[in-house]
Amino acid sequence: LFLLRDLGPLPKETLRHTLWAKxxxxxxxxTNQPLRPEDVAVGSLTFAMPDGLKETDEEFQTEIAKAALMIVRLQPDNIKDKRELEWSHEGVVAYSKICTHVGCPISLYEQQTHHVLCPCxxxxxxxxxxxxxxxxxxxxALPQLRIGVDSEGYLQALGDFEEPVGPAFWERG
Incomplete structure (x- = not known):
């Protein structure tokens, strides 16, 4: 036990939170441009990050590994999960792009079945x-980010993810 403790500081709560906030x-x-619901076409997959995060930032790689999103617009009638529908905006849903197996970025989308595939x-x-x-x-399941629209018509987060992003096997137990 003492040998493991010497490997560095414990992560504490840092793995439970991302840059997403209300x-x-x-x-x-x-494009580095804020998204509006009309920017997300039915059947397309869009990748998003929190406003204010820049590739030149020192912590970019660490933060984007937890905060990267997949944005998809589904027909509301095609959404089977009640919570998913409530957390979406006009069929636009936002999910973590980070696979819950070992943390690879998900990038493959099949629009007819609404399935995404982790390439790893x-x-x-x-x-x-x-x-x-x-x-x-x-x-x-992939964590969903609850979204809405601000007063200027841009998509916004309504808080952080409710569960850890990625594998997070030590936090789920």
């Missing part, structure tokens, strides 16, 4: 059903 705008990772170990998640795992070694 009122933080969703910014398109490709093929864990597959159903974005129309609370991003639950439907195939592969991942043990948990």
């Amino acid at each position: 009122g933080k705008r969703l910014v398109n990772m490709n 170990h093929q864990s597959t998640f159903d974005l129309s059903d609370g991003a639950r795992v439907i195939f592969g070694p991942a043990g948990h």
